[in-house]
Amino acid sequence: MAVILSNSLVSAGIFKMTVAFTGDVKPGQFFMLRAWDKDPLLSRPISVHNYEAGQLTFLYQVVGKGTEILARLQADDEVTIQGPYGNGFPEITGDLCVVGGGIGTAPLYYLLRHYRDQNPTGKCRVYLGFRDIDYGVEAFAALADEVVLDVGGIITDKLSVIPSETVVTCGPEIMMAAVASAVPTENTVYVSLEAHMACGIGACLGCTCETRSGNKKVCKDGPVFLREEVFNV
Template sequence: MAVIITNRSLADGIYMMEVAWEGVVSPGQFFMVRAWETDPLLSRPISVHDYQDGVVTFLYQVVGKGTAILSGMEPKNTIQLEGPYGNGFPAVDTPLVAVGGGIGIAPLYYACRKFKEDNPKKKLRVYLGFSNEAYRVEAFDAIADEVVVDVGGIIVGQVDVKRGETFITCGPRVMMDALCQVVPEKNPVYVSLEARMACGMGACLGCSIKTAEGNKKVCKDGPVFPREVLEG
């Protein structure tokens, strides 16, 4: 069991939880999170928003019974964490561009912070799109060279593509598909996918998706994939 340090609302239906946990976490990985006995039946997969000094941070949206229970948890309460699971974002040494939509910004922050930590002289640009209300913008402002925010519009339409940059993205599938169309093939693009899952380890096949390379499990083969896997 892990002890909750903080759990607070950032925007309508958006919460950020800090939990004491010791281990190794790569940007883009996720945990199976549980704060109940039997109902709901399944744990909830939640991506790591940040990990530093023994504190793992989750940025999550209340969308059902499980996340509603999580939103009501208080400091010093305990939750169950299984993981971290999955393949995360690869380490890159080119300039980096992150494009996030809504709660899809969650796994991008840790990836961006680690990138800047490892490559302080390389440029980091961030594009954040929201439907109704922006959140966590100040956190990205603190680490990025440039942050573009759009509320109510189409963030991909504002993305400026430069030669030699690597892109990472998470958000609605339609947004990520549009980004892959905008970014030339010479620029690598890594997409983080979401899927319903029961185990997080690839055993239940509940998160299987069709790709250009056959069926893939989001939890084990992903959740981060190069865009080539999704094309074709």
């Protein structure tokens, strides 16, 4: 159980929850959250939006019964969290370019903050795409050298990558596939996949995905993969 410190509406259908937590958490990892007994059956996998000074933050979208229950929780309520799970993003020492779409922008903020802590003079550019309303842009702008924003269009149409950059992307699969195709092969590209999960530890095989080296589990082998493992490029 974790005590909720805050749980507030950020934008239409988007909530930010902060809970008390102590442990090691890497950017790109996720937790399984649950605040109910039997219905719905499964916990909800939610990526880490930020972790700092004993405060673990999740940015999530209300899309069903489970997240509707989470959105009703208030400060001092308790929520069951299991994790952190997943391999997370690798350490990046060169220049960084992140491309996020919708709620897929959530784990990219912690990546960017961690990158800036480790590389205070490194260059980081950010591309953020949203369908209707943007959110969280100011937080990215406070850390990045450049932020390119698109609302209602196609963010990958604006994407221009510098040869020295490592690219990290998270968002709708069609967007990540477009990033994987658009970025030159000389650049390293990491993609963070989403999948329905039951256990979060690779036991149930419910989040199996096809990769170049055979079937792998998004929760345990991922959610972060090299682009060439999961997309035909």
